[in-house]
Amino acid sequence: MNARVRSNLWGYFFIGPFIxxxxxxxxxxxxxxxxxxxxxxxxxxxPKWIGFENYIKMFTExxxxxxxxxxxxxxxxxxxxxxxxxxxxVAMLLNAxxxxxxxxxxxxYLPSLIGGSVAVAIMWRNIFxxxxxxxxxxxxxxxxxxxxxxxxxxxxxxxxxxxxxQFGSSMLIFLAGLKSIPASFxxxxxxxxxxxxxKFFRITLPMLSPVLLFNIIMQTISAFMTFVxxxxxxxxxxxPLDGTLxxxxxxxxxGFEYFNMGYASAMAWVMxxxxxxxxxxxxxxxxxxxxYESEGK
Amino acid sequence: MTKKGPRYYLYHILVGGFAIxxxxxxxxxxxxxxxxxxxxxxxxxSLIPDPFTLLNYTQGWEGFGGYGFGTFIKNTIVFVIWMxxxxxxxxxxxxxxxxxxxxxxxxxxxxxxxxxxxxxxxxVMIPQYIIFSELGWLNSLKPLVVPAFFGHPFFIFxxxxxxxxxxxxxDEAATIDGANTFQIFYKVILPLIVPAxxxxxxxxxxxxxxxxxxxxxxxxxPEKYTVSMALNMFLSNETVSNWxxxxxxxxxxxxxxxxxxxxxxxxxxxxxxxxxxxx
Numbered sequence: 001m002n003a004r005v006r007s008n009l010w011g012y013f014f015i016g017p018f019i020x021x022x023x024x025x026x027x028x029x030x031x032x033x034x035x036x037x038x039x040x041x042x043x044x045x046x047p048k049w050i051g052f053e054n055y056i057k058m059f060t061e062x063x064x065x066x067x068x069x070x071x072x073x074x075x076x077x078x079x080x081x082x083x084x085x086x087x088x089x090v091a092m093l094l095n096a097x098x099x100x101x102x103x104x105x106x107x108x109y110l111p112s113l114i115g116g117s118v119a120v121a122i123m124w125r126n127i128f129x130x131x132x133x134x135x136x137x138x139x140x141x142x143x144x145x146x147x148x149x150x151x152x153x154x155x156x157x158x159x160x161x162x163x164x165x166q167f168g169s170s171m172l173i174f175l176a177g178l179k180s181i182p183a184s185f186x187x188x189x190x191x192x193x194x195x196x197x198x199k200f201f202r203i204t205l206p207m208l209s210p211v212l213l214f215n216i217i218m219q220t221i222s223a224f225m226t227f228v229x230x231x232x233x234x235x236x237x238x239x240p241l242d243g244t245l246x247x248x249x250x251x252x253x254x255g256f257e258y259f260n261m262g263y264a265s266a267m268a269w270v271m272x273x274x275x276x277x278x279x280x281x282x283x284x285x286x287x288x289x290x291x292y293e294s295e296g297k
Numbered sequence: 298m299t300k301k302g303p304r305y306y307l308y309h310i311l312v313g314g315f316a317i318x319x320x321x322x323x324x325x326x327x328x329x330x331x332x333x334x335x336x337x338x339x340x341x342x343s344l345i346p347d348p349f350t351l352l353n354y355t356q357g358w359e360g361f362g363g364y365g366f367g368t369f370i371k372n373t374i375v376f377v378i379w380m381x382x383x384x385x386x387x388x389x390x391x392x393x394x395x396x397x398x399x400x401x402x403x404x405x406x407x408x409x410x411x412x413x414x415x416x417x418x419x420x421v422m423i424p425q426y427i428i429f430s431e432l433g434w435l436n437s438l439k440p441l442v443v444p445a446f447f448g449h450p451f452f453i454f455x456x457x458x459x460x461x462x463x464x465x466x467x468d469e470a471a472t473i474d475g476a477n478t479f480q481i482f483y484k485v486i487l488p489l490i491v492p493a494x495x496x497x498x499x500x501x502x503x504x505x506x507x508x509x510x511x512x513x514x515x516x517x518x519p520e521k522y523t524v525s526m527a528l529n530m531f532l533s534n535e536t537v538s539n540w541x542x543x544x545x546x547x548x549x550x551x552x553x554x555x556x557x558x559x560x561x562x563x564x565x566x567x568x569x570x571x572x573x574x575x576x
Contacts, residue, residue, distance in 0.1 A: 007398060007399055007400055008400040008401055010394075010400070010479075011394055011398040011400025011401075011403060012394075012400060013394075014390050014391060014393055014394025014395075014398060014478075014482070015391050015394035015395060015403075015406060017387045017390060017391055017447045017448055018387075018391045018406065018410060018448045018453065019406065020447055021387075021444060021446075021447020021448055022410075022413065022447075024447070025421065025425060025444045025447065026413055026416065026421055028424070028428075029420075029421035029423075029424035029425050029428065030416075030420055030424075032424035032427070033420055033421065033423055033424045036423065036424070043427075090315075093308075093311070093312055094312070100309065104312055104313070104316055105566060106558075106562055106566065107316040107319070107320060108316060108319065109566060109569075110319075110320060110323070110558070111319055111320070111322075111323070113503065113554065113558055113565070114323070114551055114555075116504075116507045117506075117507040117525065117550065117551070118507070118509055118524075118525040118528040118529050118532075118547075118550070119326075119528060119547035119548070119550050119551050120323075120547075122528060122531075122532055122543060122544075122547050123322055123323070123325075123326040123544075123547060124322070125532075126326075126337075126540070126544075127322050127325060129338065131338045131339075131341060132338070132341055133321075133322075133325060133341050133342065136341055136342045140342075165322075169569050172566060172569045172570045173569065173570060175570060176570035176571065221417075224417075225417050225419065227509075227510055228507075228509050228510065231509070231510075232509075232529060235532060235533060248419060251419050252510075255422070255423050255426075256426075261423050261427075264423055265423050265424075267419075268417070268419040268422070269420065271417050271419055271420070272416070272417055275415065275417055276415075279415065
């Protein structure tokens with residue numbers, strides 16, 4: 001056996017599990033779901049080919065689908081920028097270089113660590129209850145209590161607040177990015193008489209832009225797929241009045257509550273296309289605002 | 298920052314105060330779990346449980362459907378152990394292959410792996426469910442843990458990045474000493490990637506412990522429920538408005554999460570800053 005064949009065999013021996021897993025748990029299911037998306041399939045009967053009917057129905061006959069799209073876009077476009085802005089703000093505060101930063105970093109990350117758990121969704125549900133602490137706080141500063149579970153928009157914002165609260169992982173990534181900016185850049189700018197705002201827009205933001213791009217993409221994708229908080233907080237209903245019917249939740253309901261497997265598969269494929277398009281758009285715009293050091297500007 | 302000047306105190310008041318504000322909901326949950334169920338919302342503004350009671354913990358621990366909360370914790374631990382075994386074994390093998398070995402098609406497969414990072418689970422969820430149901434694996438852990446033995450793109454990527462920082466001279470020296478490729482992996486690389494494996498293990502623990510969608514899809518008899526499903530059941534069964542028990546068990550499920558975080562804080566925080574794991 002020559003060396004080349006042997007090294008190929010070793011290579012495939014090591015990555016073999018990935019290839020097998022990829023074929024069995026990704027490619028075959030993806031092709032199957034693509035096929036199901038063109039069928040009427042109720043799990044207990046066999047799939048019946050109906051062409052593009054599922055896709056057409058989604059956009060023309062299913063107001064709940066349109067609602068789930070709307071709610072998800074508000075959730076993503078409202079939540080992700082706010083979350084990242086918070087993350088960046090806190091990262092800059094923590095980059096100030098105090099010795100206690102290690103502790104703060106840990107404390108600020110905690111909400112994100114436990115954020116995906118059912119326990120936290122339950123907690124969130126209760127602090128936003130009619131007589132929960134959020135309303136108590138609103139009343140104490142003279143504002144009206146909000147019926148967070150009575151009003152679709154309020155309920156959706158409650159979910160968005162939860163996502164903002166979990167800014168920790170983005171913050172840590174920003175913090176790592178901030179630390180890699182040489183202090184000499186700021187010193188030079190100070191000598192030239194730059195103020196804080198100028199330093200932020202001329203140094204911090206451009207230097208951080210690759211990290212920002214990474215955060216925007218990861219956060220957008222994961223926000224688009226959010227399931228657990230909406231499932232728990234609305235007790236699986238997506239209510240009130242479908243106000244928290246996030247895309248993943250509606251897909252889950254179509255598939256595993258109403259057993260419309262064909263329809264749910266079509267939804268999954270539209271989701272894939274939307275996620276791919278969003279990622280593509282972000283990447284496409286990135287050439288106008290992401291600054292790579294190696295380009296040497 | 299100038300030491301101990303007014304700016305120093307202002308900084309700590311601001312940053313520390315904001316930290317407390319952020320953690321307030323968690324503190325509130327913790328304190329409320331020691332209040333009498335009927336009091337929780339009456340005294341929602343107070344952080345002192347009066348009277349202080351442990352009744353919520355004893356009631357919650359009894360669980361439901363004849364299964365105590367101990368059963369759910371045990372189920373979750375078994376689930377976590379399988380996932381740990383799956384991810385640690387498969388991801389370290391695969392990462393070594395990508396990071397160190399030259400073979401035809403490496404670039405292609407590496408790109409495929411990066412693309413699967415971005416693939417929504419929803420796209421494969423339904424066919425996977427059908428496959429596992431055909432195999433007769435429903436209501437068991439198999440659909441949840443078997444895929445873990447075939448790698449996880451996030452962790453593979455993390456380990457690949459880590460292995461790339463290890464000097465290749467070590468591999469060459471081992472080759473000269475007569476080691477074959479597997480021995481290089483096992484005796485040279487594996488001991489050196491323990492920090493990255495620790496990050497993998499910690500995040501596998503978190504994601505498994507918190508996982509709800511998988512267990513909800515695949516487990517349907519209460520004796521097999523995991524803690525996150527049990528909490529979800531508490532919420533749906535809330536006819537008796539036994540908030541106290543639900544809060545108490547929420548705290549119980551958070552304890553391991555906190556403990557592991559505080560012990561392995563360094564790995565968690567560095568794992569995210571360097572690789573951008575979601576959280």
